[in-house]
Amino acid sequence: MKLLVTGGCGFIGTNFVRRMLGKHPDWSIVNLDKLTYAGNRLNLLDLEETNDRYHFIQGDIGDRTLLMDILSDAAFDAVVNFAAESHVDRSINDPSPFVTTNVQGAQNLLECARRRKVGRFVHISTDEVYGTLGDEGKFTETTPLAPNSPYSASKAGADLMCRAYFETYGFPVLITRCSNNYGPYQFPEKLIPLMYMNAMADKPLPVYGDGGNVRDWIYVDDHCLGVELTLLKGRDGVAYNFGGDAEKTNIELVRTLLSILGKPESLITFVEDRPGHDQRYAMDFSRAEEELGFVPTVDFASGLKKTLAWYAANGTWLEQVQSGEYRTFMESWYEERA
Ligand code: NAD
Ligand code: TYD
Numbered sequence: 001m002k003l004l005v006t007g008g009c010g011f012i013g014t015n016f017v018r019r020m021l022g023k024h025p026d027w028s029i030v031n032l033d034k035l036t037y038a039g040n041r042l043n044l045l046d047l048e049e050t051n052d053r054y055h056f057i058q059g060d061i062g063d064r065t066l067l068m069d070i071l072s073d074a075a076f077d078a079v080v081n082f083a084a085e086s087h088v089d090r091s092i093n094d095p096s097p098f099v100t101t102n103v104q105g106a107q108n109l110l111e112c113a114r115r116r117k118v119g120r121f122v123h124i125s126t127d128e129v130y131g132t133l134g135d136e137g138k139f140t141e142t143t144p145l146a147p148n149s150p151y152s153a154s155k156a157g158a159d160l161m162c163r164a165y166f167e168t169y170g171f172p173v174l175i176t177r178c179s180n181n182y183g184p185y186q187f188p189e190k191l192i193p194l195m196y197m198n199a200m201a202d203k204p205l206p207v208y209g210d211g212g213n214v215r216d217w218i219y220v221d222d223h224c225l226g227v228e229l230t231l232l233k234g235r236d237g238v239a240y241n242f243g244g245d246a247e248k249t250n251i252e253l254v255r256t257l258l259s260i261l262g263k264p265e266s267l268i269t270f271v272e273d274r275p276g277h278d279q280r281y282a283m284d285f286s287r288a289e290e291e292l293g294f295v296p297t298v299d300f301a302s303g304l305k306k307t308l309a310w311y312a313a314n315g316t317w318l319e320q321v322q323s324g325e326y327r328t329f330m331e332s333w334y335e336e337r338a
Contacts, residue, residue, distance in 0.1 A: 001027045004076050004118075006061050006109065007083030008032070009039035011186040012124070016082065016224045017044060021053055023228075028053040032070065034060045034101075038086065038187045040321050061105040064112060071116035078120040078231055079113045081106060087189055088128075088151045092275060095150035102154035107161050114171045121173045122231050123162045127216070127241070128152035129177060132278035140284045141177070141239045148276045159239070166237035175239035176223075176230050179283050182303065183220030184310040188318060191215075192304070195254055196311050197318060199263045209273035211251025214280040218244030219298035219306075229292040240292065243283025246300035256301075260308055 001024065007013045008031030017029055033039045035058055047054040059066045061083045083105065085091065085098045106123065113121050130139040131146030145160070147153040165171040182192045198205050226242035234240060248256075251268070258265055288294035298306075311318060 001077045002075065003027060003029045004032060004070065004079045005029050006032045006079070006081050007039070009035060009041050009043055009056075010082060010086070011038070011183075012181055012220055012223060013082040014040075014043040014185045015183060015220045016080070016227060017047070017054065019221065019224050020228065021047065021051060028055075030055045030057060030070065030076075032057045032059050032061065033083065034058065036085070040185075042317075042320065043185055060101075061109045062100065064108055067109065067112035068116065071112055071118060074117045074119075076113075076116070076118045078122065079109065079118050080122045080124070080227060080231065081109055082124045083109075084124075084155070085151070088149045089189070089274065091149055091151035091154070095154070098150050098154040099157075102151075103157040103161070106158035110161060110165045110171070110173070114165060114169055119172070120231065120236075121162075121165075121171065122227060122234075123158065123173060123175050124227065125159050125175050125177045125239070126152065126155050127177050127179045127243070127281045127283055128278065129156040129159055130281075133280040133282055135280070138282040138284040139177075139241060141241055141287055148278055163237075172236040174230050174234040174236065176227055176242060177239055178223045178226065178242040179216035179218050179244060179281055181220045181223050182217055183307050184314070185317075186220075187321060191250065191253070192257065192307060193311060193318070195257050196261070196308055199258060199261050199267060202263070202267065204269035205254055205258075205267050206269055206271040207250055207254055208271060208277060211249060211254065211268075211270065212279075213250050213277060214247050214282070215250070215253075216243045216282050217246045217248060217253070217300055217303075218242065218296060219303035222296040222298055225297070226288060226292070226294050229288070229294050233292050235291070240288045240294075241283045241285040242288055242294065243285050244296045244298075244300065244303075247280075247282055248300070256304065257308070260305060
């Protein structure tokens with residue numbers, strides 16, 4: 001199988017590329033990534049240097065000329081689109097790049113893939129397109145889309161465009177909608193790595209509102225498994241929910257994290273709530289269980305320990321992705337190899 005993965009230098013894309021190349025000796029992957037602040041080419045540098053089934057291209061999913069060039073006729077069995085602006089708080093500060101990449105970029109990618117007769121298109125979406133839940137119930141794939149943040153609105157826009165490409169052109173598009181991922185390589189603006197970093201530096205841990213918001217947490221490998229199963233066994237034109245069956249309030253999660261790290265709860269600081277903060281997400285993923293044979297394999301307690309151990313062992317990675325040093329490093333890396 002020859003795959004074009006977009007956004008493969010981000011958190012989930014990195015884990016996906018690593019797992020798929022390790023698991024499928026007959027797969028090759030071209031990774032197209034713009035390298036925004038969230039994309040880190042270093043994540044997969046070892047593959048660039050040692051694995052001839054992996055190829056990296058820096059570029060934007062909104063670039064029609066580049067995509068038409070990369071995709072040349074029927075050359076790819078599938079596209080898996082991870083590329084996105086992914087942080088809710090940033091989308092509140094400035095929605096524009098979210099529309100540019102998540103909606104316009106996704107449509108451009110769909111259009112180029114359709115014209116170039118790509119065999120299958122898996123679009124990575126999120127549970128956040130469904131909006132928010134009260135104390136009861138779970139999102140199913142038939143829950144109406146009701147996004148509340150500029151981030152989730154832009155993801156819902158792309159989902160609808162995917163639907164239109166299937167209904168209008170018969171283009172084989174599939175959508176995955178997953179709950180909150182955690183694991184190695186997550187950029188430290190998201191809850192778990194941010195709280196890890198602050199706790200280790202004995203800095204306050206900013207919990208929004210009263211900490212009562214609920215998220216369902218899935219270990220990133222399990223999400224990658226869901227994407228793989230969708231690619232291999234999913235039905236064209238269908239969306240699949242994925243979750244980890246691990247609902248936690250934010251405060252409960254932060255307390256567990258502090259106890260694993262042996263840090264005091266006095267570091268917790270309640271701060272002003274996020275505007276439009278979704279109260280609760282929970283996933284009914286029975287469609288994926290029944291049709292794809294999906295079962296999450298990592299329980300939250302062991303997944304969290306594994307994740308914190310990864311961050312502890314990869315302090316240099318954390319420093320690099322947060323500082324200009326990473327960009328300087330990459331510039332000299334390019335120069336050395338030019
Ligand atoms: P991330 O922010 O870590 O990575 C995004 C990647 O996309 C980066 O490498 C970035 O450089 C790249 N990118 C951004 N704009 C681009 C563009 N215009 N062209 C090419 N590349 C571009 O995000 P993530 O957490 O890995 O999420 C990946 C996907 O999964 C996103 O679509 C996100 O909406 C979805 N998702 C994430 C979660 C989660 O908990 N992280 C949950 C469900 C769904
Ligand atoms: P986040 O990791 O940003 O994911 P999402 O908003 O996509 O669910 O946040 C997870 C939850 O943690 C969310 O309810 C917001 C909350 N949160 C905090 O309380 N403090 C923080 O500093 C951050 C980043 C998030």
